[in-house]
Amino acid sequence: MSRFTPLEVTDVRRETRDAVVLTLKPDPADAEAFAFTQGQYLTFRRMFGAEELRRSYSICSGVDDGCLKVGIKRVEGGAFSTWANEEVKVGDHIDAMPPMGRFFTPIDPATAKTYLGFAAGSGITPVISIIKTILAREPQSTFTLVYANRQMHSIMFREELEDLKNIYLGRLSVIHILKSEGQEIDLFTGRIDDHKLDALFDLWIDAESVDAAFICGPEALMLTIADNLRKHGIADEQIKFELFASSQPGRAVKPAVSRETSVTGNSCAVSVTLDGATRSFTMPKDGNSILDAAVANDMDAPYSCKAGVCSTCRARVLEGEVEMAVNHALEDYEVRAGYVLSCQCVPVSDKVVLSYDE
């Protein structure tokens, strides 16, 4: 099971007004666990007051850079990103899980491939890791990056991309699209939409030669780009997507509320929410699981192994008290947040409210 390891902050570089790049170093003993593949991300945890927050940020160094760096852009109201941008200093330690994620294609030094990347804002972080690695490890491959930002000064890694263009002459092209800042060429100004993408394929990018495309940005933009790529004959299996790991609202981490823990009866009033619909039933406290009771009440509750191993039946207890017989799949923090494996879960209190939708 995943576990957290402290990483030492060895450098803090301000990348733009609201983005920092942190260089992190694991203990020598953990170095192997933190070896990464281009395009992967790290999940961090930190206590903010009484609340533990977990956030994932993409690694922005290349596999051969010899260091582990993540780029963190401050989001309005984001506790973790604000902390990383304003308070983290060299010598601090941050808890992180080993690298995860599958936003990459296998590297083959003998191959000569044509790659295309689309990044918006901080969506550049995994893409620049991929670019650096491909340029270093596939000497005959080329990469074209279409990179959307609001304006010039908000572009992350602008200088680093220029340097890469100079080091790997002729193998990296970067097309900057700026939303609210005019450029010499109209095509490069404004929002990326279907029309602009058509024009890019007409004038700048040969769709037929593209072997693989990487897209990282907000959802709607990724759909627009993917639809356009398909229109230009690029197949689904050639397109790799990565949502900003942190673009989705973080889960509130609150312990299960035990408003009613009185244990008096031999039966329990259970209320289960699934796909937005809530059903209530009474079950005996006879050692049967809440999952079995829900299924017996004709609910299509998710489950697979029924042995506390696979985590398919994960649900959250919103009220009441339950006991889990076996748990091989949930981490401590999930349990603290009220998550249970419903196949292993028997009611203790006389009322239990449980949801599969949270």
Place this chain on the structure above:
Amino acid sequence: MMNDADTMSIEDYLAGGGKLSSPDNVPPRYRAELLRLMSSFVDSELAGSAGFADAINWAPGISQRIAASRIVLEKAASAEKVLDLMEDFGTDKALYNRAHDWATRQPRDAKVDPRRQGGDMRLSVFHAPLISWTDACVMNLLMGLATGIQLRELAQVSYIPLADVIRDIIPVEARHKELGRVGLVEICATEEGRSEAAASVDYWFPRVADSFGAVGSGRFERLARMGLRHRSNKDQLEEWTQAAQAQLAALKIR
């Protein structure tokens, strides 16, 4: 960020054909359905592998023995590839293999409800036992054709890591089907062999057909909105029926 005008719910993103690549981004219901799909695949492969182990010793010759061993090996390997993806969601891979007895089968004449039976998520067809080399070859051909269709569906799934793994598995499973077909060509060279094969076909045909699930299942709509399903059970069943009948006709079994 450019989130202001571009903000979109993950449900709308998926309904619009969006793809996901990281366990951290998947909503709870999506996670549950995805894990259910993956464990059904893993359990079917493990049960398929375990059930085929007997066929190694039924093999009439050394090349068939090697072919059967390969099927047992490669189906377990395919299961592991998907189990590795489940591990990203918290599944305890080491314990998973021990959660069920993958070799267990129901009696040959048992009526197995196509809905899941007991603890594991294998397709119902993998609850039926193989009884001979001919039987194993028939099952392999018919189920191999079905698996090809079912995996092409799964290869379009909106969780990219799974789609990628399934694309790697498709040619492996196609080879298993082909080993069954080649075995049957040899068996059907004699009248006696062909009549034994025909009896096995009568047994397996309806059971493999059941593996496509209920026609008109309400779950399809829900999974389709998440990009987890694309073609209806009915369409896939029709495609399989035609393909299977063509193969059996070529072998002069039906």
